[in-house]
Amino acid sequence: MNDMRDLYQQLILDHNKSPRNKGPLENSTSRAVGHNPLCGDRIEVALRLDGDMIADIKFEGSGCAISQASASMMTTVLKGFSTGRAQELFEKFHAMLTGDGGDMEQLGKLAALADVYKFPARVKCAMLPWRTLEASLDSQPAMISTE
Amino acid sequence: MIDHPVALDPARIRPDFPALAMQVHGHPLAYLDNAATTQKPNQVLEVVDDYYRHSNANVHRAIYELGTRATEAYEGARQKAADFIGADSRSIIFTRGTTEAINLVAYAWGRKELHPGDEVLLTEIEHHSNLVPWQLAVKDTGATLRHIPLGADQSLDLTNLDDLLSSRTRLVALGHQSNALGNVNPVAQIIRRAREVGALVLLDGAQAAPHFPIDVSALDCDFYALSGHKMLGPTGVGLLYGRRDLLESMDPFMGGGEMISSVTLDSAEWNEVPWKFEAGTPNIAQAIGLGAAVDYLTALGMDRVRQTIDDLSAYAAEVLGALPGVTLYGDAATRSGALSFNMEGVHPHDMAQFLDGVGIAVRAGHHCAQPLMERLGVSATTRASFQIYNTREEIDRLGVAVREAAAFMLGV
Numbered sequence: 001m002n003d004m005r006d007l008y009q010q011l012i013l014d015h016n017k018s019p020r021n022k023g024p025l026e027n028s029t030s031r032a033v034g035h036n037p038l039c040g041d042r043i044e045v046a047l048r049l050d051g052d053m054i055a056d057i058k059f060e061g062s063g064c065a066i067s068q069a070s071a072s073m074m075t076t077v078l079k080g081f082s083t084g085r086a087q088e089l090f091e092k093f094h095a096m097l098t099g100d101g102g103d104m105e106q107l108g109k110l111a112a113l114a115d116v117y118k119f120p121a122r123v124k125c126a127m128l129p130w131r132t133l134e135a136s137l138d139s140q141p142a143m144i145s146t147e
Numbered sequence: 148m149i150d151h152p153v154a155l156d157p158a159r160i161r162p163d164f165p166a167l168a169m170q171v172h173g174h175p176l177a178y179l180d181n182a183a184t185t186q187k188p189n190q191v192l193e194v195v196d197d198y199y200r201h202s203n204a205n206v207h208r209a210i211y212e213l214g215t216r217a218t219e220a221y222e223g224a225r226q227k228a229a230d231f232i233g234a235d236s237r238s239i240i241f242t243r244g245t246t247e248a249i250n251l252v253a254y255a256w257g258r259k260e261l262h263p264g265d266e267v268l269l270t271e272i273e274h275h276s277n278l279v280p281w282q283l284a285v286k287d288t289g290a291t292l293r294h295i296p297l298g299a300d301q302s303l304d305l306t307n308l309d310d311l312l313s314s315r316t317r318l319v320a321l322g323h324q325s326n327a328l329g330n331v332n333p334v335a336q337i338i339r340r341a342r343e344v345g346a347l348v349l350l351d352g353a354q355a356a357p358h359f360p361i362d363v364s365a366l367d368c369d370f371y372a373l374s375g376h377k378m379l380g381p382t383g384v385g386l387l388y389g390r391r392d393l394l395e396s397m398d399p400f401m402g403g404g405e406m407i408s409s410v411t412l413d414s415a416e417w418n419e420v421p422w423k424f425e426a427g428t429p430n431i432a433q434a435i436g437l438g439a440a441v442d443y444l445t446a447l448g449m450d451r452v453r454q455t456i457d458d459l460s461a462y463a464a465e466v467l468g469a470l471p472g473v474t475l476y477g478d479a480a481t482r483s484g485a486l487s488f489n490m491e492g493v494h495p496h497d498m499a500q501f502l503d504g505v506g507i508a509v510r511a512g513h514h515c516a517q518p519l520m521e522r523l524g525v526s527a528t529t530r531a532s533f534q535i536y537n538t539r540e541e542i543d544r545l546g547v548a549v550r551e552a553a554a555f556m557l558g559v
Contacts, residue, residue, distance in 0.1 A: 003172060004504045004555065008497075013558060039496050040513055040526030062526060064494035065556060122500070 006115040007122070008065060011073075016065035021075035025058040033061075034132030036124055041067050045132045052082050059129060066113070066122050071129035073110055083137050090130050097123050152450040154458050157538045163188040163443075164536050174506025177541040182326050182354060182485040182532035183510055184376045187440075191380055194439035198432045205428055207405060221431050224438030225421075228386055231441045232352075232371060233362035238394060240387045240421040241434050245353040246276040248372035248387035249320070251424060252349055253280035255397040261317060263289030268311055268319045268346070270295040270303055271522055274326050275515040277351045281320060290317070295337075297522050302478035303332055308340055316346040323355035323371075327514040327530065328477035329460065329485035331355070338367055347393070353377055353385075357444075357534070358484050359453040363388050375433060379534075380440035384433035387424075394420040401426040452535055457483045459533040459542065466546040467531075472553060476528055485532040487514070490549055493556045495529040501552035502529075507545055 025031075025046035034043045041063030048056040057078050059071045078086050092103050093110055099117040107114075116126045161167050166186045169176045178186055198220060204213035206221045222236075229236040242248040257280075261267070267281050271294050285292050293311050298304030312319070319341045324331045338348050349370035352361060357378035363371045370393075374385040389397075399406055399417055403426035407415045417423045444452060460483040467473050472491035490498060499511035510530045513520045520526060531545060553559070 004501060007500065008556070013556065017557065038512065039494075040517075040520065042526070064496040066497070068494075119500070122496075125496070 003118075007119055009112045009115075011109060011112040012065060012069040015069035015072040019059075019068055019072040021058045021079075022072065023058055023060060025056060028056075028058075030136045032132050032136035034128050034135065036063070036067070036128050038124070039064060041125065041128060043067065043071055043129055043132050045071070045129060045136050047133075047136055049083070052084070054078050054081050054083065054086060057133075059132075063128065064122075064125050066116060066125040067128045070113060070126045073112070074129050074133065077108065077110060078133075086133070086137065090134055093130055094127065097126055152448065152454040154455040155447060155451050155535050157536055160447075160536045161538075163190065165189065165192070167536055171506040171508070172504055177507040177537075177544055179531040179533065179537065179541065179545065180508045180510050181357075181534040181537075182377070182514075182530065184382070185357065185379050185534050186536065187381065187436075188379055188443055190443050191436050191439045195381060195432050195436040198435050203432075206431055207422070217431060220435045220438075221429070224434045224441075227438040227441045227445075229388075231361070231445065232356070232373075232388060233364050234371075234388045235391070237419075237421060238388055238391050240389065240394070240424045241429050242372075242385050242387055243383055243430065244374040244376070244385035245351060245372045246280075246385075248370075248385055249277055249349070249351065250280045251387055251400045252320075252370050252372075252389070253284040255400045255424070256347075256393065257281070257284035257318075258287060259398060261285065261288035261290040264315060265290040265317045266293050266313070266315045267291070268293050268295065268316050268341075270321045270332070271297045272303070272325050272328060272330070272516060272519045273320075273322055274351065274353070275517070276353075277320055277322060277349075278518070295321070297519070300478060300480075301328060301476060301523075302330055302481065303337075305333065305336065308337070312340055312344045312346065314344055316341070316344050318347045318349060320349040320351070322351040322353075323361075324352075324358060324484060325477070325516075326354050326485060327487055327516040327519055327528070329354075329482040329487070329532075330478045331359075331481040331483065334366065334368070342367070354484060357452075358456050360449040369393055375437035375440060378437075378440055379443060381430075381433040381436035383430045384437045386437075391420065394424070397424075399423055399426065403427040405429075447535065455535045456533050459537050459539070460484060460486060462539055463531060463533065463542045463545070466542055467549060470546065470550055473549065476523060485530055487528040487530045488549075489525060489528055490553050493553055495527040497556055498529045498549070498552050501555060502545070502548050505544070505548050505551075507541075507548055509545075 028046040029049045031046040043061035045059050057075045104111045164186045202216040204217040206218045226236045229239045296304045347369040350368045352373040356373040369390045371388040376382040406426040408418050409416050476487040495511035
């Protein structure tokens with residue numbers, strides 16, 4: 001059971017039960033859909049950019065606790081960020097999940113997801129919202145997949 | 148008086164399976180993912196090991212003693228597999244598994260016999276391995292796919308079977324038992340109706356063969372596919388049963404050694420059935436291992452195997468069905484072997500993760516049946532599936548852990 005508490009920290013359970021910024025975003029300027037074919041998780045991230053700044057960000061969709069909490073926490077952190085800073089945070093978050101450490105101080109509450117790296121099958125779940133965010137910022141493919 | 152077969156005693160079965168003695172995350176392993184693959188008894192492991200130590204040679208080629216031993220063991224396994232499903236050994240083709248067996252039919256029969264206007268009838272609940280090969284086949288041939296729908300009671304809805312079957316139907320291909328729902332499909336009724344319109348029938352027996360007695364001549368099917376690793380045998384081997392006259396008329400699936408009788412630089416003549424379909428060095432050790440698995444199951448008696456798995460499945464439905472927030476899937480009247488469920492508010496992947504934490508191995512996901520998941524209106528389910536070595540205590544542990552998972556994830 002200790003392992004479970006590592007993976008599912010209280011903050012994660014809380015964001016899963018009461019996700020923040022979940023729902024449609026009016027006047028969005030960019031959006032993307034992310035899909036994890038392995039488990040059927042599907043997330044849509046919508047942004048309203050004011051110049052280079054993320055003025056608002058919301059997500060929709062369904063998935064496991066890890067992907068839902070990751071999406072919820074991502075939206076609370078990124079509001080007000082420049083796209084460049086968001087990209088930097090993406091890199092740090094990714095480094096943390098692949099066990100390369102990452103900069104815990106800068107990651108703030110996202111560090112609650114740090115132990116996901118011990119569960120390789122679930123890294124994709126935590127990354128899904130971030131990969132979808134990246135796609136929406138790149139305005140590249142409208143649909144991304146973790147496979 | 149009706150004689151019910153006596154269920155097997157897991158205390159006498161379990162010592163045969165070394166993997167079952169493992170501890171996982173500090174808990175005894177409860178292996179409940181048997182619809183994905185089964186654990187292997189010593190009787191299978193030892194036969195495979197012994198083949199490599201004492202009989203390893205290529206089959207049908209070597210003049211020397213080891214080659215004779217290997218060939219006898221390999222062909223002996225074919226005879227055992229044939230006896231296991233009531234077939235003649237010459238109508239048994241060793242393949243890599245069920246998927247390759249179905250693809251063999253989709254290529255060697257489908258590409259030759261399907262034409263524009265023809266139809267292949269499947270069901271909405273097929274494993275991808277009995278769906279995608281046919282999607283590819285109709286794309287190449289201009290034929291059309293149709294599907295028997297899933298009814299409200301989550302059994303196949305045969306109401307419109309007369310509309311779905313016609314003189315255009317060339318083949319009906321369906322699972323004998325569903326991997327995702329556990330349903331045993333009404334194949335006798337479907338085969339009878341298929342015969343009336345002159346359609347051939349292929350049964351995917353991947354889930355049925357490890358569960359109850361199979362007799363392909365009584366079933367009156369034309370093709371039957373199964374996998375060794377789902378019935379206590381090694382990975383990498385399965386088989387296709389095919390009606391002899393059909394196999395004779397089909398062209399080879401793959402070219403290479405073994406499958407020819409004579410070759411010139413420009414052409415070749417095919418070997419006899421079934422070797423015509425076994426190009427290259429086969430999975431000899433695995434086929435021999437499958438023969439040992441068949442021996443093991445036959446010695447226990449497939450009637451008793453069925454009774455054991457049916458009892459465990461019914462008990463699991465009782466235990467999980469009694470938990471608040473749990474939805475069970477599948478047709479309660481025929482469901483056995485596999486039990487799909489969801490706990491309200493807990494995603495199946497989180498459920499499986501939590502169960503793994505207490506040593507219980509189950510499957511979470513779409514079970515290679517995405518159209519079915521869409522039909523059920525879920526993205527995934529959790530599935531517990533049973534074999535002769537599982538115990539009621541393991542199912543009790545599952546019930547407790549499912550309830551604990553909900554309490555943990557939902558904080559109630």
